[in-house]
Amino acid sequence: MLNQPFFQVALPIMVTMVATVWALISTNNRRPDDLNKRLDEMSARLGRIEDRLLAIETRLAAVERKVDALELKAWR
16 A cells, blocks of 8 residues: 555655645744844834934034134134
């Protein structure tokens, strides 16, 4: 009975296909979660970078005002 072509050819192919589909489904279910987690981490990091840039911009504006004031004094 096990010498029939179904058991020797078709059944191993079917088992391989089912195992492949199962592996792909279980792997793909984790991908969106990993992607969302990574996007959240990137968003938080970009928020921190934006905060730093705003602080630098504020300090730069203060320095520019001081330089302008010094230039005005130098011209007087």
